[in-house]
Amino acid sequence: MNKPAEKTCFHCGEPVPPATDLAVEIGGQSRAMCCAGCRAVASLIHSAGLDRYYDFRDALPERPDAPEADPGRFAAWDRDAVLDFHAGPETNGRRSIVLVLENVHCAACAWLVHRYLGQYPGVSETRLDVGDGRLHLTFDPAQTPLSALAAALERIGYPPHLDTPDSGLDRDRNERRRMLRYLIVAALGMMQVMSYALANYIGGAGDMDPETEHFFRLISMIVAVPVALYAGQPFYRSALQHLRQRHLGLDVPVAAAILLALFSSVAITLFGSGEVYFDSVVMFVFFLLLGRFAVMLARQQSGAVHSALARALPGQARRLTETGSEAVGLVELQEGDRVQVADGDVVPADGVVTEGDASVDESLLSGESEPRRRAPGDAVLAGSLVTGGSLQLRIERIGRATVISGIADLLSEARRRRPRLAQLADRAAAWFIALILVSTGLAAIYWWNADPARVIPVTLAMLVVACPCALALGTPTALASATRGLAREGVLTANPDALEGLPKISHVVFDKTGTLTEPGTRLAEVRPAPDMDRDRVLALAGALERVSNHPVARAFTGFDRGLVVQGGKSVAGAGVVGRIDGRRYWLGRSAWVAEQAGVALAEAGEGIWLALLAEGAEQPAWIRVEARFRAGARALIERLNAIGVEVILASGDRRVNVDSAAIELGIGESHAEMLPEDKLALIERLQRSGAVVAMVGDGINDAPVLAGADISIALAEGAAIARTQADLVATGRDLQPLVALFQRAPAVRRIIRQNLVWALSYNLCALPLAAAGLVPPWAAAIGMSASSIAVVVNARRLGRAQDRQTIQSGSERPVVAEAA
Structure with missing residues (x-):
């Protein structure tokens, strides 16, 4: 060799x-x-x-x-505790983890990581986000341990780190610092070069002797060249990447304009005569960086809810042991551990209350303004704040398996998805850039023949003024701001395209049970038996229903008065039976109670009636329970009716209950006793007739139906949030977030249209003016940057402003993730 x-x-x-x-x-x-x-x-x-x-x-x-000589450098990553905390479980024993890589610079890095790790057994997915260096890795630890994959990444120059709540903050902070360095250098260079050019502007052409003019040009060149080459790096790198990918990106004309103006001015200063554009170059770089800095801040702010969720967990937990308690890091927690959460502490992992009674504030997760009381047997979620008491918990889910981690992943995935409108805008921008380059070439030929001295300024102005940055930024910035605003109100956006498509909806199909109604029932009416009063009826029912997990049982919580049930048994779909004070009681459907007791019972009436019969008695007590409508259900239906959307109720419940709910809520069309396939057929029939259909369901049981709708909206609480596959997810107990969603959706579409109209109008008007020589290069730089900043500022209104229309009694909901 x-x-x-x-x-x-x-x-x-x-x-x-x-x-x-x-x-x-x-x-x-x-x-x-x-x-x-x-x-x-x-x-x-x-x-x-x-x-x-x-x-x-x-x-x-x-x-x-x-x-690294030590092969065990990453051995600790293979520990079950580390994997359980950082790597979420997948099917077939696989794990999914997010690693933060150093030294990620361009698309070639993503290509190399994907190809290199793909050679290892068990690696099924590698997705590297070049923007933040986060690697989403799915692997089988039984075939290739995580430590081996981490060592492989380090060997090819990308040292990995486990993703932590602070890693996103560090990335954003480093990005801001880097952009600020570029911006400050460009600002100082612009002021310095402009001070040199000012003398020539004030004196006028020909009033300065050639030696002095040449001196000012030389010192302007000495300042402008390093400033433009250093501060313009983001544009040069981006343009080079696009050209290597044979794609006309936004920075191609930008980089061409900077370098053309810079090196032509250098050549004129050193070897020839004519106008130089050092002041225009540094001014252009500064204003362009200013626009990019504003876009960067908007993008980072759109991810603030995700960061707030990630930072919500405490640094450690108080784990209970046989001899007392100990402080441990969250990575050391295991499923089944018992932890103590004191008043004012944050719950470290998902679990179930085993001892204690306290209020739990879940506003960060669901937007609920009021804390919810939690007692033994109740589930609590990581990130919730315990107030007014203390709790002992049995840990059920840790790390990536927690609900708060699932929500964070959902938001992170939504940020990575490129909306359909944004993709169309990108393609339009690519064609527009080609038009700019062709038009600039034709204009340069014309001015070369008409006035050669104006070729360079006209060319620069055209390349700069018509850069379609605003066109490319208008849609994604608006959707990102809307996503952030909705998250603060309790609606998570898994598919940003749904926000743009929501105003096109003509029909909304609602499930009833668990969607328009809350889980469980409420007590509506009691008809005592001849031998027992109302309080005794409720006490017996409360005691019997303690042995049942049926939603109906929730209506009797707290009525048992300490009665003890012996031999209690719950019969699915029928009722419960047990002995109280030595006497057997049945509670449930009248037909089942009659069969068990050997008596004849008539129906009590319409609705959901339960019969309570004592052994040896002939007349039962009757208890009627009814569904509880979620808060905001009526306001949501009224809002949809007001904007001309047809509302349909489709439920698997009995006809009498469905009709009653439809009448009470003001829904004109209802369907009862429907299986999931019947609901799907209903949606497909509507779609064939030209309707655009949104489906609102519980996200899990209605998953096939949600998938068939044009836009799917799920109401999910607890662990269901992370499992739902809907386009939009409302995380609270009530429907108020969906009222805000339908109020905000027209504004999203309006802002997107405003941004696109402004961007297209600006570009189409500015390009002919620049070609005619009416726009100097410095004005082109200001105009292009101002257009980008304008669409960003306009889009950010969606993230800041609350819809001022009345949602419920003229009040606004508390926001989710206020820390963001």
Whole structure:
């Protein structure tokens, strides 16, 4: 192998030290390496057959350290406690985990990581987000342990870290600092160069002697060149990446304009005569960075709810032991552990109350403004705040399996999804960029013949003023702001496209049980038996229903008066039976009670009636229970009727109950005793008639029906939030968030249209003016940046402003995740 002639490292680009003879054959050529670390990484890439990484990359990686000699560096990651906390369970024993990688710069990094890890057994998915360095990895620890995958990532130059609540904050903070450095350098350079150009502007052309003018040009060049090359890096890298992918991205004309103005001005200063544009270059870089900085802040703020959820968990928990208690980190908690949560503490993991009684504030998770009382047997969620007491919990879900982690993942996935309208805008922007380049070329030919001195300023102005940044930003920024605003009201957006499509809905189909009504029932009427009064009836019913998990049992909570049931038994779909004070009692459907007791019982009337019969008695006590409508149900139906949407009730419940609910809520069309396939057939029939249908269900039992609707909305509490596959998820107990959703949806569409109309109008008007030579380069820079900032500011109204229409008695709901 011949000694290579390169003077810089082929892998990292740093100088090769003298007398260093390290090389790797890549692409059929010997490539010089500056150190053993670069040689090791390049050798791994070459041996894996991934040499094309060097063709795809548009940024040089950092120089890696020498390969870690200790093979057990990541051994702790294979511990069950670490996997249970950080890696959510998947099917067939697989695990899903998020790792944060260092040194991720471009799409080539994602390509390399995907190809390299894909060679390991058991790795089924690798998805690397280049923007934040988060790797979503699905693997089988029985085939390849996590430690081996982590070591593999480090060997190819991407040291991994476990994702923590602070990692997102660190990424955002580092991004802001980096952008601020670029922005400050550009601002200082702009002020300095403008001060040099000011003398020429004030004096006028020809009033300054040539030597002085040349001097000012030289010092302007000395300042402008490093400023433009350093502060313009984000645009150059992005443009190079797009060109390598054979795609005309937004930064292609931007980078072309900066470099054309810069190097033509350098050439004129050093070798010729004519106008220079150092002031326009640095001004353009500054204003463009200012626009990008505003976009970055809006994007980071749209993820603030996700960050607030991630930070909600405490740093440690108080685990109970046989001898007392101990403080442990959350990663050390295991399912089945018992923990103590004191007044004012945050619940560390999902669990069930075993001892104690306290109020639990779940506003961060569901938007509920009032704390909910929790007693033994009740479930509590990680991230909830305990107030007015203390609780002992048995841990049931930890880490990635908790509800709060599921919500965070849902929001994170929504942020990664590129909305359909945004994809269309991107394609339109690519065609528009091609139009800009062609138009600029034609204009340059015209001005070369008409007035050669104006070729460069006209070309620069056209490239700059017509950059379709606002067109590309208008839709995703609006949807991101709306997503954030809805999350604060208790609606999670899993599919951003649903927000844009919601105003097109013509029909909304509601499930009844668990959707319009709350789980369980409420006591409506009591008809005592001849030998017992009302209080005795309720006490007996309360005691008997303690042995049942049926939703009807909730109507009798607290009425038992300490009565003890012996031999209690619950019969599915029928009722309960047990002995109280030595006497047997039956409580349930009248037909079942009559059969068990051997007596004849007539129906009590319409509705849900339960018969309570004592052994040896002939006349039962009758108890009527009824469904409890969720708060906001009537307001939601009224809102839909007001905007002309047809509401349909489709339920599996009996006809009498469905009709009663429809009448009480003001729903004109109702269907009873429907199976899931019947509901799906109803939706498909509506769609065939041209209707655009939204389905509102509980997210789990209605999953097939939700999947068949044009837009699916689920009401989910607790663990169901993380399992639902709906487009939109309301996380509270009431329907008020959906009222806000339908109020806000027209504003989302209106803001998107405003942004698109503004962006297109600006570009179509500005391009001819620039081609006519009426827009100087500095004005083009200001106009382009101002258009981008305008659409961002307009979109952010969706995240800030509450809809001022009355939702419930003129009051507004408390927001979710106020910490965000």
